[in-house]
Amino acid sequence: MIYVFDSDAFINLFKHFYLNRFPSLWEKFNQLVKEGVIISVREVYNEIGEYGDRLSQWANDNRHLFQQPSPEENLPLSLKYSKFLIFSILFASRSVYRVNLLLIRL
Numbered sequence: 819m820i821y822v823f824d825s826d827a828f829i830n831l832f833k834h835f836y837l838n839r840f841p842s843l844w845e846k847f848n849q850l851v852k853e854g855v856i857i858s859v860r861e862v863y864n865e866i867g868e869y870g871d872r873l874s875q876w877a878n879d880n881r882h883l884f885q886q887p888s889p890e891e892n893l894p895l896s897l898k899y900s901k902f903l904i905f906s907i908l909f910a911s912r913s914v915y916r917v918n919l920l921l922i923r924l
Contacts, residue, residue: 821850823858825865832873851883858884 837844850856863884867877877884 819855821856823856823862825862828858828862828866828873828877832871832876851880856883860884860886 831847835843847856863877863881867874867881867884
């Protein structure tokens with residue numbers, strides 16, 4: 819099984835689980851990264867890799883982890899956001915409340 823981490827997973831891990839307090843967690847995490855069980859995408863790297871903090875340094879050291887999704891993997895996401903853009907444009911003159919209700923139904 820492969821786990822694809824979003825930026826929030828990395829941010830929470832680095833923010834709340836300190837290496838000196840959770841060494842076994844970090845050993846297992848690093849092992850899973852090394853084995854390719856935990857991966858992520860380039861957009862996540864772009865989001866977390868530029869702050870100069872511990873997470874950014876780790877992301878830079880493990881840049882191989884952040885892969886470019888294939889076109890087949892991007893298709894569901896592209897469809898989701900294209901619907902979002904269409905509804906945003908169509909209902910731009912209406913209240914934000916109505917737009918949010920429509921997005922929830924998608």
